[in-house]
Amino acid sequence: MGVSAALIVKDSERCLARCLDSIVDAVDEVIVVDTGSSDRTVAIIESYQNKHDHVKLFHFAWINDFSAARNYSLSKVTNNWVFIVDSDDVLPEQDQPKVREYVNRMNKKNEQAVFDIVYDNTVDGIITESISNGYVRLFPSELRYEDKIHEQISFGTLKRIQSDIHLLHDGYDINFIDLKEKKKRNLNMLIESLKEDNDNARLWLHLGREMSVVDKDKARRYLDIAETKAKSIELIKWIQRSKEDLN
Template identity: 30%
Template sequence: MSIGVLLITKNEQQYLRRCLLSVCDWCDEIVVVDSGSEDETCRIAREFTDKVYEHPQWPGFGKQRQLAQSYMTSDWVFVIDADEWVTPELRDAILTELAEPNNSNVYQVNRRTKAFGKYIDHSGWSPDWVARLYPRSLTQYSDALVHESVVIPKGCQLKKIRKGRLLHDTYQDLHHYIRKTTGYLKSWTDEREGKRKSGLCTALVHALACFFKMYIINRGFLDGRHGFIVAWLSMHSTFVKYIDLWLRENYGNKE
């Protein structure tokens, strides 16, 4: 069975080469859809594949992944982000699993994430089972603007690939965190505006619950100072997105 890599990018020159080097020697196809990079992202991608497509108009994460899949011809789709890379153990486990494939399976891999220079092994971030491998003819990503996910068809089996890890370098520093999350927060509010109510109490409750869950219930304190920082920043982001929704509902587009 042929395996294709699906990748969407924008300004990822810092990470992209490491990502593509981890898949280029065992995958049959690499498809990259770029949404208007202003750096060397597309040039680096073309070192690994001729299937690089530039679509500056951003439709949201889900539809952008759907677009990338429409360019693919491989039997199986493996989805990866530019700031992720595949360990040799995960590569071998995927190839072993697909040696005798089941075309009704969607596979999850275990992702390990680094933030601010340290792997976060608690705080609800690990284990982090994400669906990333599936038959191209079976399914695709949802339409969600952000926090998109693979649609699991009725009767489909969700199976975990337990060997190996997908490594993820999510935030380099605080400025990188702010740049990255700003777009996510806006997309979250765009998707829910007019469909969901919010308020100051709602924002406070969700924010405090987020911190308590990450730092206490999911034992973020075991990640040391990084665990506290991640939980605090997540609390702040949660508060911001619910307040943004409330402000739009009550004060948006008014004279």
């Protein structure tokens, strides 16, 4: 009834050791899925395997589908609960005991739920933005992801709880990341995904949000489409907030 961490990685030598250091003692198992690294990523994972029996490395051929890779990582988890991290995340030291605390609390009550974490975006090590909901990262390991990009966990009628676990994330720090290339990749993947799933309001929302830094008029048009297709109140509110951010 323990908890595993699961992460998918590719060419993550810049930040992977820092991430693994922050989670290796916080969980009972660490599942790392490499999706085709050409740098020292695999060597770094193997060095952790040599020191920690509960660190496990798997390989998955990248097919332009984040959910497929995430779901493969979930299929390798052997515990009932999973904590999702990315290689450019760090679990702060004061929050490391909290992962097991939340899981133990639920296990004692024999209950299931999904937990949002607080996502702290950083630049130069300084928190520039804290997002307190929208990032479900701790949940029962039998659940699975949907959507090829900006993937979301599908949790049905399970209760969704806001936790006080923080993750520090530097994936938008321009000192390390080419944001223009990242946006271009995301836009291309969203457009391709919508060819297969044109009625997916969440994909239209993300297309509008990604487009907002390139072309605000197109962004508004995509957000309007998202609103016409959205069925949940929560999603409609997110779309409306995104429209307000354009003004």
